[in-house]
Amino acid sequence: xRPEIKVQLADTSxxxxxVVKQGHTLExxxxxAFYGATKALENVNITYKPNVITAMIGPSxxxxxxxxxxxxxxxxxxxxAYVTGEVLLDGxxxxxxxxxxxxIRRRIGMVFQKPNxxxxxxxxxxxxxxxxxxxGTRRNVNYDDIVEKALRSVALWDEVKDKLNxxxxxxxxxxxxxxxxxxxxxxxxxxxxxxxxxSALDPISTLKVEELMxxxxxxxxxxxxxxxxxxxxxxxxxxxxxLANEKRIGQLVEYNQTSTIFTRPKDKxxxxxxxxxxx
Ligand SMILES: Nc1ncnc2c1ncn2[C@@H]1O[C@H](COP(=O)(O)OP(=O)(O)OP(=O)(O)O)[C@@H](O)[C@H]1O
Ligand SMILES: [Mg+2]
Numbered sequence: 001x002r003p004e005i006k007v008q009l010a011d012t013s014x015x016x017x018x019v020v021k022q023g024h025t026l027e028x029x030x031x032x033a034f035y036g037a038t039k040a041l042e043n044v045n046i047t048y049k050p051n052v053i054t055a056m057i058g059p060s061x062x063x064x065x066x067x068x069x070x071x072x073x074x075x076x077x078x079x080x081a082y083v084t085g086e087v088l089l090d091g092x093x094x095x096x097x098x099x100x101x102x103x104i105r106r107r108i109g110m111v112f113q114k115p116n117x118x119x120x121x122x123x124x125x126x127x128x129x130x131x132x133x134x135x136g137t138r139r140n141v142n143y144d145d146i147v148e149k150a151l152r153s154v155a156l157w158d159e160v161k162d163k164l165n166x167x168x169x170x171x172x173x174x175x176x177x178x179x180x181x182x183x184x185x186x187x188x189x190x191x192x193x194x195x196x197x198x199s200a201l202d203p204i205s206t207l208k209v210e211e212l213m214x215x216x217x218x219x220x221x222x223x224x225x226x227x228x229x230x231x232x233x234x235x236x237x238x239x240x241x242x243l244a245n246e247k248r249i250g251q252l253v254e255y256n257q258t259s260t261i262f263t264r265p266k267d268k269x270x271x272x273x274x275x276x277x278x279x
Contacts, residue, residue: 023050023221024090024190026071026108031085033066033075040066041250043085046240048191053213053222055232055258058242059278063250064225067242068193071223072108073101089190106130109184113196115176117168117183123160126168126179127151130187150186154178154212174205181212185220192216195225210235229274233262241270 026048033041041063048054056064069075070083073094086093094104109130117126127147147164151157156178160171168179177197184192194213198206213222213235226232232239239261241254254261254270265271272278 018218019051021219023052023217023219025050025088026191026221026223027086027088027091028067028071029086029088031067031070031083031087033063033070033083034081035078036080039247039249041070042245044250044252046252046255048221048223049238050221051217051219052238053217053224053236054238054240055236056223056225056240056242057227057229057232057273058250058253059244059273060227061248061250062242062244064242065195066250068110068195068223068225071191071193072105072110073099074105074110076101106187107189108191108193109187109189110193111177111180111184111195111197113199115173115180115200117171117176117179119167119169121168122165123151123168123171123179124164127182127186130183146186150182151179153185153216154182155208156182172205174201174208177201177205177209178212181209181216185216189220191221191223193223196227197224198231199227206231233258241265241267241273243269243273 028044028046031041031044032039044067056067058064066075071087075081075083083095086095089107093099118129121129124147127150128143131141131143131146148157151160156175159175168176171179177200181197198209201209210231213224216222224236236258238255239258240252241261242250243253244250254265254267261270262274265274
């Protein structure tokens with residue numbers, strides 16, 4: 001008998017209706033990822049749809065962080081690490097020989113598990129840090145507007161508007177994480193990658209970041225790694241379940257609408273995982 005799975009599913013009925021900016025598509029084709037001689041991920045095929053939150057779930061070590069880092073060419077920063085296969089951003093392979101990784105990371109922003117504001121920079125300078133790096137010598141940029149817009153979009157503006165010159169490191173953990181998300185969206189990327197963005201946060205900050213992700217989905221394509229099944233069910237529209245095989249190589253087991261994954265998974269392993277039988 002199918003176990004009863006108690007989760008509250010996101011209301012995704014309004015996906016198309018509330019979009020304010022057309023998002024971008026990221027398509028992973030036959031992707032394998034290696035750390036030197038060790039293969040960590042094998043033959044992943046998945047499409048991250050525009051204006052959609054795709055959650056990636058699976059037990060520790062199944063390759064979720066590895067995969068998310070391949071999506072903006074952060075994987076290769078690790079010595080000896082490389083990929084085979086393709087990642088297409090709106091149809092163009094980000095691994096083309098002449099593709100510029102720095103430009104790609106600008107278009108595909110990332111938020112990490114541990115909030116990592118620049119501790120010596122002010123809140124203001126944290127928000128525009130990526131912007132300044134990328135803008136090069138561009139003049140006439142109104143940073144005040146960028147800072148306000150980004151901080152408003154992460155619902156942090158009212159909390160920090162009177163102390164923009166104070167250190168980013170002096171904020172609470174939840175505020176720091178929203179600051180990092182503000183930094184990521186300030187450069188108006190095409191895709192926002194989030195690797196367990198709430199795992200260091202208390203439940204109230206978690207809820208705020210979840211609401212924020214729902215809001216950002218109206219403008220961006222979001223990829224979310226989470227260990228929290230309730231979170232995947234609450235916020236995501238699509239869910240991908242990963243598992244390492246007997247050789248400890250991560251594979252995509254099942255990908256579908258979140259409601260389907262959590263109520264009628266096709267694969268027995270998915271069902272076992274989401275019902276808490278392993279992992
Ligand atoms: N820098 C690295 N060098 C070598 N191997 C690594 C490195 N980072 C990860 N791995 C290996 O790759 C595999 C996948 O790790 P990864 O961090 O992607 O898993 P994960 O699904 O994100 O796990 P968790 O849920 O614990 O964050 C593991 O076997 C891990 O040991
Ligand atoms: Mg991880």
